[in-house]
Amino acid sequence: MSMGSHDKSNRKKHRFIHSFYYAISGIVVAVKAERNIKIHLTLSGVVIIFGFSLSITLMEWLVVLIMVGGMLAAEMMNSAIERVVDLVTEDYHPLAKQAKDIAAGAVLFFAITSVLIGLLIFGPRLIDLFLH
Numbered sequence: 001m002s003m004g005s006h007d008k009s010n011r012k013k014h015r016f017i018h019s020f021y022y023a024i025s026g027i028v029v030a031v032k033a034e035r036n037i038k039i040h041l042t043l044s045g046v047v048i049i050f051g052f053s054l055s056i057t058l059m060e061w062l063v064v065l066i067m068v069g070g071m072l073a074a075e076m077m078n079s080a081i082e083r084v085v086d087l088v089t090e091d092y093h094p095l096a097k098q099a100k101d102i103a104a105g106a107v108l109f110f111a112i113t114s115v116l117i118g119l120l121i122f123g124p125r126l127i128d129l130f131l132h
């Protein structure tokens with residue numbers, strides 16, 4: 001490998017490490033600042049405890065993990081959109097309203113889907129647990 005390509009691959013590695021660091025700081029900021037994300041994290045913990053306690057299958061774990069990760073990611077995208085809108089305007093603007101409401105709608109959409117999936121996976125086991 002020539003010196004030039006070695007430098008290039010080092011720079012790439014540093015850029016990758018920096019992007020990773022920025023992404024982690026984004027998660028830390030979001031968790032500290034957003035009440036909804038704290039609530040989602042708590043609920044995610046509860047769902048994971050339920051998953052272990054009720055011995056859900058591997059396929060069910062895959063679905064649960066996609067929903068838990070997706071829910072947190074959707075909530076963080078919503079928070080990012082809220083910040084960008086507030087940065088663009090502090091005045092009332094119909095487009096600002098639409099942007100925030102659509103982002104919030106996306107989170108709600110994901111949350112409803114998560115609840116339905118949660119009911120399908122955990123519902124029958126919980127009913128079984130209480131009936132026997």
Ligand SMILES: Nc1ncnc2c1ncn2[C@@H]1O[C@H](COP(=O)(O)OP(=O)(O)OP(=O)(O)O)[C@@H](O)[C@H]1O
Nearest residue numbers: 036082089090091092093094096097098100101104
């Ligand atoms: N600049 C604006 N112009 C028009 N409507 C706005 C504007 N900012 C906020 N809104 C409306 O007010 C609602 C609440 O906005 P806000 O910024 O408080 O978000 P939020 O949903 O309360 O945030 P959080 O998730 O942090 O509680 C938005 O969903 C939107 O309908």
